Amino acid sequence: MENLGTLLGKYGEEGDKLLFKILDSGQKAGIRKNVIRTVAENDCSRLDLIKGEKYPLMMMMTPSEMFSLTEKGLRYDLTVPFARYVVQHQNEITFPFKRYQIQPVWRADRPQKGRYREFFQCDVDVVGSNSLLNEVELINIIDNVFSKLNISVTIKLNNRKILAGIADYIGAPDLITDITIAIDKLEKVGLENVNNELKEKGLSAVAIEKLQPVLLLSGSNTGKLARLKEVLFHSETGLKGINEVEQIFSYLAKTDFKSTLELDLTLARGLNYYTGAIFEVKANDVQIGSICGGGRYDNLTGIFGLPDVSGVGISFGADRIYDVMNQLDIYPNEVITGTQVLIICFGEEEQIYSLPVVQKLRSAGISAEVYPDTAKLKKQMTYANSKNIPWVVLVGEDELKSGNLTCKDMGTGEQRKLPLDEIIKLIVKDIKR
RNA sequence: GUGGAUGUAGCUCAGUUGGUUAGAGCGCUGGAUUGUGGUUCCAGAGGUCGGCGGUUCGAACCCGCUCUUCCACCCCA
Numbered sequence: 158m159e160n161l162g163t164l165l166g167k168y169g170e171e172g173d174k175l176l177f178k179i180l181d182s183g184q185k186a187g188i189r190k191n192v193i194r195t196v197a198e199n200d201c202s203r204l205d206l207i208k209g210e211k212y213p214l215m216m217m218m219t220p221s222e223m224f225s226l227t228e229k230g231l232r233y234d235l236t237v238p239f240a241r242y243v244v245q246h247q248n249e250i251t252f253p254f255k256r257y258q259i260q261p262v263w264r265a266d267r268p269q270k271g272r273y274r275e276f277f278q279c280d281v282d283v284v285g286s287n288s289l290l291n292e293v294e295l296i297n298i299i300d301n302v303f304s305k306l307n308i309s310v311t312i313k314l315n316n317r318k319i320l321a322g323i324a325d326y327i328g329a330p331d332l333i334t335d336i337t338i339a340i341d342k343l344e345k346v347g348l349e350n351v352n353n354e355l356k357e358k359g360l361s362a363v364a365i366e367k368l369q370p371v372l373l374l375s376g377s378n379t380g381k382l383a384r385l386k387e388v389l390f391h392s393e394t395g396l397k398g399i400n401e402v403e404q405i406f407s408y409l410a411k412t413d414f415k416s417t418l419e420l421d422l423t424l425a426r427g428l429n430y431y432t433g434a435i436f437e438v439k440a441n442d443v444q445i446g447s448i449c450g451g452g453r454y455d456n457l458t459g460i461f462g463l464p465d466v467s468g469v470g471i472s473f474g475a476d477r478i479y480d481v482m483n484q485l486d487i488y489p490n491e492v493i494t495g496t497q498v499l500i501i502c503f504g505e506e507e508q509i510y511s512l513p514v515v516q517k518l519r520s521a522g523i524s525a526e527v528y529p530d531t532a533k534l535k536k537q538m539t540y541a542n543s544k545n546i547p548w549v550v551l552v553g554e555d556e557l558k559s560g561n562l563t564c565k566d567m568g569t570g571e572q573r574k575l576p577l578d579e580i581i582k583l584i585v586k587d588i589k590r
Numbered sequence: 591g592u593g594g595a596u597g598u599a600g601c602u603c604a605g606u607u608g609g610u611u612a613g614a615g616c617g618c619u620g621g622a623u624u625g626u627g628g629u630u631c632c633a634g635a636g637g638u639c640g641g642c643g644g645u646u647c648g649a650a651c652c653c654g655c656u657c658u659u660c661c662a663c664c665c666c667a
Contacts, residue, residue, distance in 0.1 A: 171665055174591075234667085262667080267591085269661060278667060338665090426666085437666095446666060474667025503625070538627035553625060567627070 159238055161230045163461070167237045169334070169429045175264045177231040231263035235280040236470055237430075237457065243284050243468075244461035252285030252466070259475070271445045273476055282470030284458070289401060291469050292434045292453065293408040299438055299449055299471060300416045306478070307487050309441040310448070311417040315424040316402050317431050317452070319385065322395015323371055323422075326388060327364040336360070337425030340372060344423060348372060371422065378406060378420040385422075401433060417441075430454040436471060443481045449473045497588060498525040498548040501537040507552040514550070514562070514577060521581045523588065541567060548584050 158179065165173055232238050235258050243250060259279045268274050281298060283291040296312060303310045324333040335358040339351050351372070355365050371388060374381045382399055389395035402420060409418065426435045433453035440448055451471030458466045482488055498518055502508045511527050518525035528537045534551075541549050551563035556574070564580045565572035566587075575583070 169665095175665080264666080266665080267661095268659090272666075276667060341665095428666090448667070450667065472667065477667055501626085534626055535623090536627095540627085542627040549627085551625075555625085563625090565626075570627085572626085 158229050159232050159241070161228050163241050164230050164233055164237060167428075167430055167457075167460070168233055172233060172428070175266050176233055177263045177265045179227045179229040179231070232260075233264065234262050234428075235260060235278050235472065236282065236454070239280065239282060239470075240284075240454075240457040240468070241461050243466070244458050244463040247463055250285075253291075254284045255282070257281045271477055271480055276477075277475035279473040279475055280470055281472075282468055284468035285466050287467050289404050289408065289434075292401075292405050293412070295451065295469065295471050296405070296409060296418070296436065297412055297414070299436070300414055302473065303438070304415045306482065307489075308448075308478070308481055308485070309416075310438050311419055311441055313419050313421040313424045313437045313439065314402065314405065315421055315435050316398035316433055317435060318394045318398025318401065318433060319389070319422065320398075320425065322389045322392035322398060323368070325392045325395060326371075327360075327367040329360055329364050332358060332360060334429075336368075340368075340423045341425035342423075343372060374422060378418070381420050381422065398433070405434065426450060426452060428452075430457045432456065433467075434469065440481045443484050445477055445480060447474070448477045448481060494545075495524065496526045496544065496546045497523050498550055498584060499537070499541040499544075499546045500525065500527045500550045500552060501534065501541070502528065502531065503534070503553040504531055507557065510557060511550075511552050514552070517577060518581060518584075521585060523581065523584055547587070550580060 161176070161178065164176055168175075239256070239258065243254065257280060259277060261275050262278050263275050264273075266272060266274060281295060283295075296314075299310075299312055320337050321330070321333055324330050324336050327336075329336065336355065339354045339358065342354070343351050352365055355368070356362075360368075371385070374384055382403060385399055386396070389399065406418075406420075421437075424435060424437055426437065431452035432455040435452035436450060437447045438449035449471060451469070453467065453469040455467045456464070457468060458464070500511045500515055500518075502511055508527060508531070515525045515527050528540060538549070547567055549565045549567055551565065551572075553563075556562050559574070561574040561576055562580060563572055563574050564583065
């Protein structure tokens with residue numbers, strides 16, 4: 158939970174709308190109690206109280222009294238609260254400061270496929286360094302993560318300075334946000350619709366005309382950059398952006414890199430605080446929104462009172478990455494495999510006997526569990542079977558007497574009575590295969 | 591926020607001129623098999639048909655309201 162003040166105004170107009178705001182639960186307790194009682198007694202909703210005239214209570218209360226807001230909201234991302242943290246702890250932090258953070262964030266959006274009200278972001282940020290090496294390292298992290306997960310991706314790169322240069326070049330620097338949002342849609346809605354939207358936003362015909370060659374840029378990354386340089390030659394910021402992108406490309410060329418890297422001039426990203434590089438990652442084989450995004454922010458800590466500290470960061474969308482992996486069915490085996498041995502007991506006495514047994518199995522590195530109820534053998538076997546547990550150890554009256562436990566391979570159906578040590582050797586050998 | 595759908599057994603879904611007792615597959619439980627799963631066979635349990643109201647002799651089906659979930663737009667992880 159954050160103060161609304163730290164959250165509002167950082168994500169653009171749309172972002173502000175998507176902030177979850179917290180209802181007051183303390184001060185208006187008396188009124189809230191009345192509302193709850195009325196709702197319960199009349200079997201109606203709170204909305205009924207507001208719109209209907211059936212209930213006398215509503216005559217005494219305004220909607221804002223029933224739903225009074227606090228000054229707090231749920232965090233929309235991890236970057237802004239992180240910037241706040243950095244400012245608050247600036248004296249304890251050694252710069253450049255690096256951190257990663259995995260936590261849920263919330264958006265008051267209508268949920269649908271690949272879009273959640275609550276989801277986990279995995280952030281990596283470096284604050285307090287202007288070096289483009291940080292961008293390069295972050296891109297390498299992205300490449301590394303997705304190759305390890307076996308997800309084929311395209312990393313899209315752009316730079317806000319280039320976008321600013323373009324806005325400058327067509328003579329509409331104030332409209333940069335509208336321009337970027339419009340051209341962001343190019344791939345989706347086509348050139349004509351983008352031009353229409355630009356016109357609606359108040360861009361002149363001349364400006365739109367000047368923008369066309371930029372929108373139509375295609376081909377290799379180096380080709381795009383060369384043409385951009387010609388177009389933006391008089392824009393200092395634009396050239397700086399181009400230069401940054403070129404440098405990032407040239408650094409990356411020295412590293413071992415597997416993903417596709419693409420300079421995408423239509424990549425805008427709605428978050429207001431980005432000032433330099435911006436990234437977005439798309440899965441190549443699954444149609445879903447971006448699974449990772451990020452960029453450089455020069456003045457985020459400045460808003461909270463620590464100017465001249467630049468940062469750059471990325472954020473992985475964990476839930477969407479699950480979605481991609483689910484759809485492609487590419488979870489690695491060692492993640493899917495759970496319990497390796499199930500200990501099946503016939504009664505309470507056997508369960509007690511198996512407690513040290515399960516500990517020994519575990520300390521040998523075997524993942525083991527005891528069936529927790531004294532159910533019929535058949536039921537316990539079915540449990541092992543449906544959970545794909547490869548080994549079963551049976552503990553019954555005979556086993557208690559002899560000390561030799563029945564060990565069964567669920568794949569082949571073979572079973573033998575062996576001392577525990579032998580069983581452990583057998584299973585360890587099987588697991589390591 | 592705007593627009594469009596959905597809701598029937600634990601799950602996936604059938605169910606039309608509105609008509610006895612609402613079905614299937616899978617799953618679950620029991621049995622064939624007293625301490626042995628995956629195959630097979632037999633039997634069984636499980637439903638306020640999302641909720642409330644209306645029309646009708648009669649509603650899962652028609653009408654109104656409401657809740658839920660999903661989809662598109664917007665935007666993004």
